[in-house]
Amino acid sequence: MPHEPAKNHDVIVVGAGISGASTALDLARRGVDVLMVDRFCPAAMASGWTLAGVRQSGRHRAELPLARSAVEIWASMDEELEAETFYRRTGNLRCARNEAEAKIILDLVKEQEAAGLDIALLKGREVQKLAPAVSEKVIVASYCPSDGQADPVATTKAIAEAAKRAGAKTLFGERVLSLDRDASGAVIGLTTEKRRLAAGKVVLCAGVYGNELINPLDLNVPMEVQMVTMMNSTPTERIIEQVIGTANATGSGRQEPDGKFRCGGGHETWNGDIVVEDGMPRVRPSVKNLLWAMENFCDLVPAFRQARIERIWAGLIDQTPDALPVLDEPAGAPNLVIAFGFSGHGFCLGPVTGRILGALVSGEDPGYDLSPFRLSRFNSWSGGEAAPLSLHG
Template sequence: MVTYSDQTPKQFAGVLPEATDVLIIGGGVIGISTAYHLAKKGVKVVVCEKGRVAGEQSSRNWGWIRQQGRDHAELPITMESNRIWQQLVTETNEDLGFTQQGVYYLAESEKDLASYEAFMKLAKEHGLDTQILTEKQVLEQIQGRPGRWRGGMVTPSDARAEPWQAVPAIARIAERFGVTIVEDCAVRTLDFEGGQLTGAVTEQGRIKAGRVLLAGGAWSALFADNMGVKMPQLAVRATVAATAPVENVFNGNAADSNFAFRRRMDGGYSLALSDLHNHFIGPSSFKHLFKWLPSYKVSFKGVSLGLKGPKGHPDSWGHKRSWTGNDVTPFENVRVMNPQPAPSAKTTMLARLADRFPQLAGTRLVEIWAGMIDAMPDFIPIMDEAPNHKGLFIATGFSGHGFGIGPAAGRIMSDLMEGNPAGHDMTRFRFNRFHDGSKIELGPFL
């Protein structure tokens, strides 16, 4: 794992031009993937990244490329993304850490098994290779403690990649297709004339553009709010760790009710706690409280609330909430958000690892890090054009799913921005679902 900071040397030294066809705000997996697909169509693209490409959540996630357990509307998109990831492996001519070892969900109760059976129906509808596993089959494939899991579910075509390698590699392909990527270049605000987008103001000056994609991850809502575009997006902190190289007890990627683990290229395991996330209360927490109440009641049992968050986090009380193109913005003040890991995470991770794999008791962690996940009240992203702001497109709120779905989300956004069909039913991802009185339909949190 490479933990980025504002001191990390730049990898992309593009120079801001006077004009472009499309400007993309954010150099994470969504923004970079969109730029890649647009450039392949011959569109002139500039990506402005306030800090470093993949510097925040796009390099800090689990690395899963998962179709299993997805929302019904996301599943066909994630299946497309799986295919694109395989194509990227050949196009980059670089090591992305891509491998198809399957994703396993491990059941600790009859309720878990029942939920897997429910997903099997959706998987069969789409021809996905998901399988239900007995307790014996789980133990044959994962050398854990006997009796720990009562069964499981696996999708063998699911995969993983190393995020801190993969996203910069895709950015390098995009550059080869003509994309200009400018790091240390925050976009401050957008220019409109008669309701039509004409360009943007960055810290390095103005740039003309007829279309802009806001793909700023956890920072998207703060940027949009300054323009009067209201999104009920919040952020939660998630902690991940890497072990030293250890005995290979399992080659794939797996999670049970509160623990996730996957094999790494370096011979260790990445570990995560699916029931330990932290939301730091800020102005948006109160502003969007009622839209978030359904998810708080159902899916936030493992989310703790705190008043004192990491310095400068996206919904910090200290951020200014209104500015012009002449002002220094929060995006310039926080180039790369590098939050401290949850204090209890290390001890809990090692205890759960030893419980599930007694033979790995005493394993050492070599690195532990955290990132801020951008989340929507239904755990489903927005992929749409902003109402009343013609030319502004938004792709954000991927709720921890962004890395795996990123390449297909980028393909979709590239077509939407070109006025082409998305190739999928995008009703579930529309911006106005939070404003038109629609009932919030929760997607899967994991």
């Protein structure tokens, strides 16, 4: 099929997850002619698959200022978006079941107290006093009361709708095939399966598909795509309020407002298999990962053994070597801004990520030190052991 003629936009945002939708919203509110493009629809992949924790605890020191700002934004998002995100500030418990895990928690609390975060160390029965459903195997836990949780699909769709009301245009159901450049190497738009689209700038929030589009530009974000098993139970009696996870972030879970457990864990390298059913992408977890994830969460919340499983899926994580995202205007590709590699914990950051990217596109100071998130930090990286996953949102 021949491509339609190019159409001009100030900015095209590729990806309608929470980062892309938040960027489109910020730009639209600035009066920018912005188009948001996605091969599926809002929240179709990582932003819809996530646990949807909204946390500051357990963050890398470089990421903590962004998370703290994001949590402030989350407090008034329902009013701002004129929609329900189901955000609740219920706290986060990160649990240790043995001495090795306890050391992780002790170090975490010490470091984050020093960074100014309100976080407490709970020992022994203090854990079960706060959260009676937590297993007595848990001997130590960190507790951050200002952390919380939200509905990932409702939130992302609400942001996308707010962006449309502010003037953003959308193009869903079309895969972006390539970024287009002029003779100087500057990005001037993109080509989808059906058309060419011209733009002053392109913002790439494409998650696990980001490298497909920047590799032809001689750019690459080193990352390994991990597959994490997730599940929902049927509605059950409410027994936990906090987001509850393991010290080493191998698994976590929470109860949604309707009483359903949403939990997951375990990870393995993605083999590339993905299916599209009813227009939506699906990744199927392995039996091994499923059994491990179930047992791991039961070890934290024994009552989960009585739950009935309603839905099972796998989420994909764009895991970078240092578990930090890339937020950058890469050298050698003028007019391009990239934001992916969130390593499984970009959901909370989404609202502030959108503001940062909006500022970069507009040539403004984003208000944060972005040096830890530059692509150039990987220039001397030649492979090796990557940072561990962090699965709390």
